[in-house]
Amino acid sequence: MSEITDPDQLRELLGAPMPRAATKDRYTLHSLDREWIATSPFVVLATSDADGNCDASPKGDPAGFVKVLDDKTIAIPERPGNRRADGYLNILSNPHVGVIFLIPGRKETLRINGRARLVSDAPYFDDMVVRGNRPILAVEIAIEQIFHHCAKAFMRSGLWQPEKWPEDNLPGVAQIAKSLKPDMVETVEELAAYYAPETYEKKLYQS
Secondary structure, eight states, X not given: OOOOOSHHHXXXXXXXXXXXXXXXXXXXXXXXXXXXXHXXXXXXXXXXXXXXXXXXXXXXXXXXXXXXXXXXEEEEEOOSOOSOOHHHHHXXXXXXXXXXXXOTTOSOEEEEEEEEEEESOOGGGGGGOBTTBOOSOEEEEEEEEEEEEOSHHHHHHTTTOGGGOOOOOOOOHHHHHHHHOXXXXXXXXXXXXXXXXXXXXXXXXXX
């Protein structure tokens, strides 16, 4: 095994970035960034705590759910979930975050890095109501870096191309949950009812 241990080794292996890639960072939102955010129904929020322990959490809602507050600030609403709050606890000890915005069918992504804070209420929460439900809280991000990321990863993976998807022979979520924690009191059948799409649909926006 040949481990890479310093930046010079890494650069010798990868080479220098192309000028277009090296200089694409921006620090305020362009109108095209705003359009991208307004079209995105899904983001991944990356955080780490003060010790560097990381978390990446998916967030989804109707397209445009991430609100642009101004040219340097965005807000991501929180909806009812599993209440672990891993990423939010991270933010309380380390505000640095990264966000990737995805649009179904588009192979490029928009990336934003910045400093986050948690807000329990704000006037703009009224603009984040979905099915009559205001968000529980929001993550406000002061933008420090913005750039669009190229399509290569999506092209390699065939993510949006069903004909390239691998055959899904994995067990269902209920069986996975029971296999990982066989001592849980619920049966597979009870777990299947809990995880059923029609059950989840009813509580998407309810605690």
